[in-house]
Structure formats: structure tokens, C-alpha cells
Amino acid sequence: MKKNTKGINTICAHVGEIKDEQFGGAVSPIYPSTSYAYIDVDISRYPRYSNTPNQEYLSKKIAALE
Secondary structure (H helix, E strand, O other): OOOOOOOHHHHHHHOOOOOOOOOOOOOOOOOOOOOOOOOOOOOOOOHHHOOOHHHHHHHHHHHHHO
16 A cells, blocks of 8 residues: 655645635735734744744745755
């Protein structure tokens, strides 16, 4: 029986996707790093700290490839 593993192309295309809950887009949205609407002031979402949604998405993809 063949082992059900994801190929590198599948990993590159799908791992770490951000679901677009607001508009239901088919692909992960690109968030500008210039402004965010904050509900909770305890979180730090400053782009220089590598924690914007897009940076988190890319980090998950790279980690899956390792």
C-alpha cells in the first residue's frame, strides 16, 4: 500500500494558507504592512518583528518544506 504523503508541489501550494473569512477569496489575501485595525492592544503586530499575517503564512510554508 502506498504511503499517503504530500509532494513538494502540494506543500508549496497549500501549507500555511490563510483563510479569507471576510470575502471568501480562493487564495490567501495579501495584507499591507502599513496598518491594522487592533481589537486587542496586547498583541504586537509591527511588521519589523516578522509577525504580519503574510510573514506567518510564509514561515509555515518554509517550515513544512524543511
